[in-house]
Amino acid sequence: MTADSRDRPRFPVPMAVPERLTGARRPRLGEPIWVVHGAGADDQLVGADLRVRGAEEMLWEILHDAGYERIVFSSFREAVYFRDRHSRELTRRTGERAAPRRSRTMRHFTGPLGDRMVLADPARQGAAARSSAGGTDFGPRTQPPAASDPQRMMMLDSLMVQESVRTAVVVPAADTLLRNMQMDMRRSFAEMIGRWSAGQIGAGNTCVLLFSQAEFADVVEFVRGLDYLPQLSSRLEALAVRRAAPTVTRIGTPDEPELSRLIQLVRLRNGLRIEDWNALPHITRVMAAQRVGVRTWLPELRSMAERRTLSVEALRELGLAEVPVLDSRDLWRRLDSMTGLRQVKDFLVAHRHALEADAALRELGRGADAEPTAMHLVFTGNPGTGKTMVAGMIGEFYRDLGLLRRGHLVDASVEDLVSPYVGETSRLTGALVRQALDGVLFIDEAYRLSDQRDGHGGEAIDLLLSEMENHRDRLVVIIAGYPDKIEEFFAANPGLASRFPAGNRLDFPDYSPAELHAILLRQLTELGLTWCAGLSAALRTITSELYRTRDPETFGNARTMRELATQIKREWAQRTRPVRGGPVDEATEDDIPQRYRPLLGDPAPLDEVLAELDELVGLGAVKDSIRRIAAVLELRRLQPNRPSIALAPHMVFTGSPGTGKTTVAGLMGRVFVALGLLHSGHVVTATRADLVAGYVGQTAEKTREKVMEALDGVLLIDEAYALRGGVSNDFGPEAITELLTLMVDWRGRLVVIVAGYPEEMAAFLRSNPGLASRFEQHLVFEDYSVPELRLIFERLAESEGFQLGQGVSAKVVRWLEADRDGLQQRGERFANGRTVKNLFGVIESRLAQRVLRLPEAERAANAMLITSIDVPDPGRTR
Template sequence: MTTALAGVTPVRLTGGRAPRPGEPLWILHGPGVDDRFAGEDLHVRSAEEVLWEVLHAAGYERIVFSAYRDAVYFRDETSRNLTRAPGTAEPEPRRRNAMRRFSGPFGDMMLLSEPPARPRRPAAATDTERLRMLDGIMVDAAVSSAVVVPNAETWLENIQADMRRPFAEMLGRWSAGGAGGDNVCVLLFSQPDLTEIVNFVRGQRYLPQLTDKLAALATRRSGRAVGHLGFPEEAELAALVHGTRLRHGLRIADWTELPHLLRVMAAQEIPVKTWERLLRRLAGRAELSVEVLREQGMAEVAVADARDVWRRLDEMVGMTAVKAFLTRHRHVLEAAQALRARGLDADAEPAALHLTFTGNPGTGKTVVARMVGELYRDLGLLRRGHVVEAKVEDLVSPHGDTARLTSARVQAALDGVLFIDEAYRLSEDPLGLGTQAIDVLLTEMENHRDRLVVIIAGYAGRIDDFLATNQGLSGRFPRGNRLTFPDYTPPELHEIVLGQLRRQGLTCADDLVTALRTVTEALYRTRSADFANARTMRELAAEIRTGWASRTRLTRDGEITPATAEDVPEHYRGYLAEQKPLDEVLAELDRLTGLQAVKDTVRELAAVLELRRLQESGPSHVAAPHLLFLGSPGTGKTTVAKLMGKAFAALGLLYSGHVVVTTRADLVGEYVGQTAPKTRAKVLEALDGVLLIDEAYELAGEGNDFGSEAVAELITLMETHRGRLVVIAAGYPERMDEFVRSNSGVLSRAERLYFADYSLPELRKIFVDMVEEMGWTCDPTVPARVVRWLEHNRSEMARQGREFANARTVRNLVATMERRLAVRVLKLPAAERLAQARHLVAHDVPEPETS
């Protein structure tokens, strides 16, 4: 019989670590059920011996084994005697061997040879006799009993056909409360996943009740009656190594590297029985090291040295908040372990291990997830600490395989980390398949709470919504375990891209270093919600290397020259373009005809913004204001809007200062669901510049008109993109006032610029400037005739109650004069046409129209 194990329950037994009182079945599964176990006393035992110890420690007096070829056998005399038929004589007691005390490296512990396993087996029995005996043991409430079935798959498959129904009925009775006291039947399966066991039992067809029972156990979230015996962990492998060293002379190459060596062994998913054979073979032949394991093909899974984790974290650019969180998290977990080792927190909830990562793409979430796996492994919380990445497509199937896909991904991540990026897409699935995946995931997290860590990642707001959809989710991802990954700052982005270029073997000329500083600052200022941070820097470095290679055409023996600003990709060159100085922009404004009140207001506004920028020590805290342009058509609103964009760019308040001109038709859709996307598209087009909405009051529709939806969406986006967007709403003064009053949002606080109608002298100058810009000449009488035509047109428009279009009318008149010029010139002889092709005469000015 066996001697008592020091730790009794092996560390690698996770889940249900002992029979659950009142539950007649205890399922043990996994690769460990066929393995051997190294105990703290440095002896190696079979799974049956260890299981006997666990059950004995749990208080079971009678422990009976029943295998396919051995109907009933025992590993201790007490169990055999309690099962013996009445009147059978007791066997003579065995004499214990005497032992001499000694002192050595393990104190007074004495390392003896492994005790032989000699289970007592009675004569073979038929299935009928076997079942009758096992049923009698299970229903006997007088003796606390456990029936253990090793290799349950073979046992269930080979029950005699005529005994299958009685056997199924017997299991049904036990499950329905027919077992006596807390008697338990322990079934050992080699399958790593409980779902596979359910499918196997279902395939036997004659065990529907057992199938239902196992399926219920698979979904239970508390009071687990299912244990998993996995591969050996570091502590057990340490016992195996030391036992082999003391018993067989195994030598360790470097004792300081032993912890890392054990960590490597534990990561390989190799059973103890295989390690035992290898270590015995190496004893006396080679010193044990990671290199030797690699030579033997036993270290295929690479494991970083634990000391590298924190060094690599320290070497990462930026991420101050991330480093602080992981350091604090480490101290919390280490403190919990220390208290538990002293027995001081027996009633405390285990430290939460599941984490939430929020932040934009490229901020290091996946890299840190791998570090968390290594950290948990080094703390003994996970055996392997590997990371399995999963997207929604890896978990959800439209073909009814969602549960299988999710379970399969969990199985791949067991003893490590399951990293789910954009996890909120599961709850956003319109077909509800994501909800099914969430339910399976929660069940698996409960069933494998000792073997699985889940990290969910994505944008902060959407992660909040995701956790709020299911109480189980919010409970497993506490707010204290949320780690926010901020965007990299411009200096950090600059350092990242230069580091990428160095790692690619390139040196950077000074002009490239300066250019990249400008590019990274611009990328940061103009970043959108999905800015890719370090990923963008990696892509930029790769494109620079491509440009450098194309420019230098380096050969094997050629000289390696530095990368220069010339190698910056074309689509990044726009960030390097210099903006016009403010004085030049204002001088351009001064050259416009008329608009004196507008010019004065623009200069005052520019001065105020420049002052605020100086007061705030930079442009980042000062936002360019939204504007209202009030005036009739053709009074220069679009032209001034473009100059305002340039002025804001010159002040550093907008990056590009470009202008996107829109009307109601560009923002409002014809059907439900079209308006918001159209409005968002125009706003994104105008980001870092100006969105000019002409005749903005046309958005104020009536009834079910979608214009109000466009206004609401626009106001939201103006707040979201504050500092990156200027909206200029333009139109007639009276109608604009009414529009602004009806939409008390951001526009109600906008700066107002009034564009007065041009006077006749100003219109005359606009005409002359327009003709000169086209490269034409005209007779001295032409401008006067143009003024008379414009004066008459303005009077007629006023009489009809219509708005005079100012400079737009002048432009239309010039177009009419061009047509009259063309007709006149083509009537001339060919020799005279060229001389007259760009010269206007009085006849080219049409007569004023009268009604």
């Protein structure tokens, strides 16, 4: 054993570097500057040997273990000092070998005493100083007499350039030293640091700078702001770029394993009692979430040992647990108790197994070179589907797996990330990222970042991608929004998709009517209300209608249920006016807010609507088809376990004009309302002119407006084949394409009926591959027979209050037959019922002229009597 090895301090238990050190665990070989920073820079640390150390002692042990022979410290108040006798004696022997005289000298050093370096005698220093933690004696902490900044620099520079002894210079509280450097020495100090940063030092030597800034970006910003250290600033900026290969160490606040060791230390030394050992993991989790150092926890726990047991409740009572943390044992129970979200629950179970498998394989030394399972997630879905709530659980989920230290949630909007001012976006985004470190950054409607036309959104995306890479072990990003918008967002930047793999994209579907009803009742329970059976049944109808008539742009799912529950409670309080100590009535149907009452509706029974259909003249085949359609839909509605729900079908009506297509379309709307498949059932009639514009980009908008007008009812497009167009610049096909999209988007809230002549409608359905598949039902409206036309005329006259004289109906029939035959000979179409209405108008006009020629006394008696004179002769229209 050599003399040098005998002089070095020895430790019976090797120190395990605390878990809170992230990044480089020791100086990187060949790196002249090692930056250590963080909130724990002035804290105490608890090693695996249950010893409490200060940051300086920890750094000494790391450097000693890394093979540094001489470890020198230099702070703002103490120019040069040592924490172990070996480093001090090695410095003395270096001077003795250079010049064996009484006044020891050192090479490469010149100061006020020439080439002499004065080292205090330990015997004259008094009792040996111990480390700040009061632990192992490292030998005397010695330093030369108080030295000025010039002397400090010359001494440290001399030690750093020596080749013979591998040396580390440690600068605790480097920010304090750099900030308070004498103005006249700043240039010289900058030149020295510049030489060191450039590697102009002894091989293997390094300078350790210990900063108090929590994040490395803050260290870089601090040094840049000093102005006089451009080379060090450039060096740190270069280190920031190379964060993928760890060259920087961060000391955060203590995490759960270290706090667990601290609790055991106080238990063994001070008799701290644990109230519930099963709750100990939760206790340490609560302590870690407070972001409080060991220097604070240690005296608090020692004080607690004297008068009470350790529990979460005790920490709260003492004001030591201000940040609430839910027990992780409740995480899966809470998730299971949430209504719906089956896909979300299944994904989290599978995701947990994948992450745990990664950890298990790494422990076996396998899969180390493989890309770990990605933790960043994408949530797609409409508002109120639980995305924010689940995002908060994801933080706990990752924390329990040991992948995040805190697991807290930072909920950010685009406005929190982007500023209209140049340079401000980087500051805002960077600040939010630092706030979210060790937890989850949740960005709702993230796609709006790529919609920023001024370019600042792109700046936020670029910085976010960089920070996700720099802090890949400390930051989880969850982005949320509508599915189609999220895809546009990924397309805006090639790097986005790789950060969020397809397997980590999770869809949150809208809650079903039954789930919305359950959520609403739970909200009422949480508000303290009870209710009658009638209110529950009415709310079931309301939630079903809200679901069926929902607009993805405005419907809030569970959020809407919370709002409804709050309004019900307000109405209940206004009606019952409960007082303290008095009776509390249950909520009833009377407490349903007025704005929701129309959703209860009172549609006519299906049999009543079908009876109206039966009263129509003719249309035997159409009536039979409608009854079959209604029967099938009613059956599907009565089959709750059927995979596909009942939906009102889109329809094609073919037939000549005046065969009742518009009338039947109105009845179809009412049939669907009676079946509970449409909300209002109103009919909006449209032609080509209502859907097609004359300029590029306007047709889709016009079509969309007409569809929104018909929402919850029927859109009847007469002569729909006119949309086919016939010239190259016609926009009719654009209307068809937009209509097909909207028919899918609003399925369940919209029925489209296209009508026209049979041959033309067949060609129309062939004009676009998607048309035929969208229309499930085809109804053929046959021309009315002559007896049916006569009956239509007679009912029309009766409905208007007229009486028909002898021979009127027969003459009407002769006129209609002559008109139909004439049209057929000319190759034109007979208008059926429309012709009857037109004829009735002519008859009424002729009646008016005849009656007004009568004496005034006779006019009233003849005003409502139609005679054969009023019917034009066959072949005439007047």
